[in-house]
Amino acid sequence: MSVGFKLSADLLEALSGLSEETVVEIAVRTLGTVREMVGDHVRHNVYFIDFPAKVPDTFDFWMRCIAEALADDATYERTLAQLGTGVVDLLTLPSYGNYRHTYAEMLAAHDELIAAAGDRMTVLHLGGTPDDEVTALYLALARSTTPLGEEGLRDLGSLAGSCAEGPQPEAIPVRENRAVVNLARIDAGVDLLLDSVTDVLRLACALSDGDVTLVEPTRFRSLSRPVRRVLLAGLDSVVAATPAKLADVTAHREAFKRLGERLHPHEYRARWPHAADVFAVARGEKEARSFGSRVEELLAAGDVTGAARLLVAAPGTLFRSLDRLLRACTVQDERDAVTTAAEQVAPQVSARVLLSVREHLHNRTEDTGERRVFVNRLGRAWVAADTRRPVPAPERTRMIATPDAETRSRLPEPGHLLIDPDILDVALPLSGRATAAGLGVLPRGSLSPVDGELLRFFVHWKQTSRSTDYDLSALMLDASYTTVSWLSYTALTEVGGEHSGDITDAPDGASEFINLRLGAVRGTYIVPQVNIYSGEGFEEVEESFFGFMLRDVEQQGRPFEPRTVRMKSELRGPGRVALPVAFLRGSDGRWRAKWLHLYLKGNPNSNQVEGNRVSVATLLRGIVERDHLAVRHLIDLMADRATATTLWDGTTIPDGPVTYIGLERPDGLHPQSRVFTPENLRDVIPG
Structure with missing residues (x-):
């Protein structure tokens, strides 16, 4: 409980029946785990020993x-x-x-934390048997309808090996997940799950510890003869069943060329001729016209209707192309042809694509701003001018209604819905890459309430081999996104806030803090950021993480108190400036967190908050003014079929089974209840 965790009643009862030796062993392991979850596994020293008091000008x-x-x-x-x-x-x-005092001296300068009702207390629940837990987690990850993040893919890879010969999901819709599972199946000698030549390419990347998303090029390793045979046999069976799938090779022509150098398909031409055709297409020796090229030819000729008819064979691609197709239409008949084709194939489109397109079209109003925000799979963000014509309003309305109707038809019967109000504005996790590993972390675009008077950010990093200087800063903006002030090593104090002091080297780890009294902050937006001034990047250091704490004004304590940590997020991105989250003051004066998980390219060295004010403000505006599809949307679609819908008041738990959707699982739910929290929120999204 000193770290902000407590045990559920069922868990306490189960532990009470074990021997003292066993309980102690579990306790040591559990305490070490939860301390790391909140960032309390390291020593958070500060430059100014009395921080936040006595910070100088x-x-x-x-x-x-x-x-x-x-x-x-x-x-x-x-x-x-x-x-x-x-x-x-x-x-x-x-x-x-450099620190001018020891960690022990810093602790001696601060009183113990004054406990408050608002301190975070996360409940730990009783799990099942190890085998049951492993199998359940494996099945949940493997059958996910949305792409997993880096941590999820790593977990799936760890579990897939021990589960390769056990129960399997009915389908593995996400290609990257399938590649990770196939890697375990090839080691176990089990039949592979393949339905495209790209599945084989992804598996080859996994075998070489490469990028199964195919975004980054993979340097293929030399493969054993048995593995080469398995891959070639897989390619042959896919093409033999559907020769048209040879066209998929052109999208990754160079990767297939390099893979062919490792597989030596010429040695097996007689046995697997269709596999040899794959590499002939990659080398340009055999033509296999891609589906996309045929669509582009029709659009170039102005035949929008023909393109829509052709795309009926690729439902997901048709939906992803709706914006472009509708903008290309010149007459009403063409617009009708596009929308009719979309309505026809909607039952064949994944819910993730339906929801993504729905969110996109919802934000494509005629008063859309002049800037577009782009975020790649690694969280790198940039802004560009928006030169697109608006989507015609009638078709836009029609194409928003179609995904809603289709999604509603796929959602399960919820029974009694019990809803934590704080989860209503959490963005739907349409991709695991729109978040980061950590405690209390929500998907990009989510809004969550900030209940507290003191807001304190922290960053911790530990360099690997060379001197590394990270700088924690906070930018304050007004309602028009104009800079009001900032806190950083160049501005240690500001109205309502203090910086803990600049640390420029972290061989043993270093921490920086910013303390803010929310009632005194000038401005509408607070944007904490971590700038790499010099040294190793976020993906090079041994460890780096960001988080924030919330306290009441009268709560004294150390600079870092685990019970007050509301969020702790790993910093593992490609840029030199990290923007984990922003804070927005509403018209009612209350603050809410807006989750960003973004990285700016920045400069190779000497990044400062002063130098990126304009780019941060422009980026923030694009994210804040975008209406992200949230959990509220799915609950609205389910509500008319629910036997009851209750907003949970935090105290009363219904006696019978419920479908609970909230930020944390409450203690005392009926054992047959279905529970959805941020850890498994992706399971709410239907297939």
Whole structure:
């Protein structure tokens, strides 16, 4: 409980029947796990020992560092020479950027945390047997209708090996998941799950520890003869069953060429001739016209109706192309042909695509802004001018209604719906890549309430081999996204806030904090960010994570208190500036968190909040003003079939089974209840 976790009644009862030795062993392992979940497994020191009290004015602090350098014989001459030029490098001052006290001395300067009713307390529940838990998690991950994030794919890979010969899901709709499962099946000597030549390519990437999403090129390893035979036999069977699937090769021509160099298909031409055709297409020796090229030819000729008719054979592609097709129409007959084709194939389109297109069209109003925000699968974000024509309003309305009707028909009978109001504005997890690993983390675009008077951000990093300087900053913007102020190592204090001090090297790990009194903050938006000033990137350091805490004003305590941590997120992205989350003040004066999970490219070195204010404001505007499809939407679609719909007040639990959807599973639910929390929220999305 000191770390913010407690045991459910069922779990306490189960533990009470075990031996003392067993309980202690479980306790040690569990406490270590939950401490790491909230970031309490490391020592969070601060530069200013009394933080958030007694943080000096920035200029006064810098002048003190210079004075101390002039008083030091080892740095006197160098500092004096710099003063003569009018510019002093802070990193050359001995008292700047390094802890001036031990962790124990910092703890001694702070009182124990004053407990408050608002402190986070996460309930740990009793699990099943290890075999049951492993099988259930494997099936849930494998049959997911939405792509998993990096952590989910890694977990699926770990579980698939031990589950290869056990129960299997009826279908594995996500191709990346199928590749990970096939990797385990090939090791176990079990038949592969293949229905396209691309499935074989993804499996080959998995065998080489490459990118199964096929976004990044994979350097294929030399493969054993038995494995080569399995891959070639798989290619042959797919093409033999459906020769038209040879056209899929052209989308990944270079990857297939490189794979062919490892598989030596010429050695098996007589046995698997269709597999040899795959590589002949890749080399351009055999023509296999792609589906996409035929669609592009029709659109180039202005035959929108013909393109729509052709796309009926590829329902998902048709839906993804709706915006473009409707903009290309010049007469009403063409618009009718496109919408009729979409309505015809809607039952064959995955719910994830239906919901994604629905969200897209919902935001394609005529007053759409002049900027578009793009986010790739790694979280790298950028903004570009929006030069598209609007989608015609009648067709837009019609194409929003179609996914709604189809999704409603696929949702299960919910019975008694018990809803945590705080989950209503959580964005639907249409992709696991729109979030990050961690505690209390929600999908990109989600909104969640901020209940507390003190908001405190933290970042921790530990370098691997070279000096690394991360800088925690917070940018405050007004309602028009204009900069009001900021907190960083260049602005240690501001109205309502303090920075804990700049740490410039982290061989043993380092932490920085920003403390904000929300009632005193000037502005409408708070955007915390982590800038890489120098050294290793987020994917190079041994460890890096960001989070925030919430406290009441009267709560004293240490700079880092695990019970007050509301969110802790791993920082593992491709850019040099991380934007995990933003905070928005509503018209009612209450603050809410808007989840971003974004990375800016930034500069190779010396990234600062001052230098990226404009790009951050532009990006934030695009995210904030986009209406993300949230859990509320699916609940509205289910509500008319529910026997009852109850907004949970946090206290009363119904006696019978319920379908519970909320941020955390409450204690005392009927054992036959279906429970959906952020950990398995993807299971709410139908197939």
